[in-house]
Amino acid sequence: MLDKKKYFELIGSRIRSELNDLKRTPESAAFELNFEVSELNKILEGKSSKKEINTLINKMGDFYPIDISDLYILEDDCSNGIKIMTGKDSIKTSRVFNRKNSNGKLLPYYEYRDSAMSKLGPFKPEWIKELRNVNNSDPHNPEIAYNNGHFLHQLTFFIGPVNFYWKEGENYYCEEMNTGDSNYITPFYPHSFSSRDNSKDAIIIAVTFGGEVRRAQKEMYWLGEERVNKYKNFGKQKNKENFNPIIISKNKIFNENKNYLIKDLAYPNHLEIAKGMEIQVLNTKSETDYFESPFHSFLFNYGNCKILFNWKMNNVIHQHILLPGDSIYIQPFISYSFTNVEDANAKLIVYEVAGAMNSLAQIELSYFNDSSRLANETKKWF
């Protein structure tokens, strides 16, 4: 977790960077904003309070043509680069939502529970239990309530006998999914899930996430539909390949490693913004290799086995015992490994999603001259 002092320093340096962009010195800005120059300097040095910072940022927003929401740095809610949510805490967030059945009666459809999520991460993973039971796999089953589709991309991992339904154009589809299967759902494609067997748990881990379009949402809202559609058409012209809006992965074989098995889960390989994998850590009592990703990661322990999660932050090794149902948000470039100390194999899934530092940003960044000032502006521009 970022301490308050460091957080105030970062906000101060972000405000300095904005004043640089506006070609203002602290003195000229203080004069224009009718703000004490000594107080403004305290803010730039990170020696002020939240209240003073908010006052300054609001004044800047009133006076300069800037987006003040960009000046608020996110407060790191992780500890040592990760954020854990226990299965116990997850249960406390349980919400049951009703949807209509074939008789138009509102009856339980899903139970939702939150899993690990951080302010810093691009995803909102949920544990979802299918409460609507069906006795066939007919996509037109009147017991099934399709949603309207949603703005976020969705990666889904299946646990138990779950039916997956979706709609493309005027056509409805249903696929029978089982433990270890997975899918990817493109934004705004209507879909639904049900249970095929009410004697078993039917659960999905749904990792919904935003990409570049989510980050452009603010701009799209003021541009309006007509102009956004012009951009969409540009995209269509550049994107010549046929794409499949729903990607399904079933019965995939694991690759074997020294002490773990690994397989890819369904992901949108036409986009390079997300990946998924299932990892089974074998009961060898030995530590796996370290994993590390430039993406934000979400880890979920879906098996019945606890596992030792080891991770490194600034070369210090930390450990946590991950119980069944526990999940973790892992920041980019935090490396981690597992040690299975139980007799059974541990079953985990990991979803990785790109943040703002994607390929285009990386290439642009590589041309910059002084890398010491990228994440902390310390200088006036002249």
Ligand SMILES: [Fe+2]
């Ligand atoms: Fe969904």
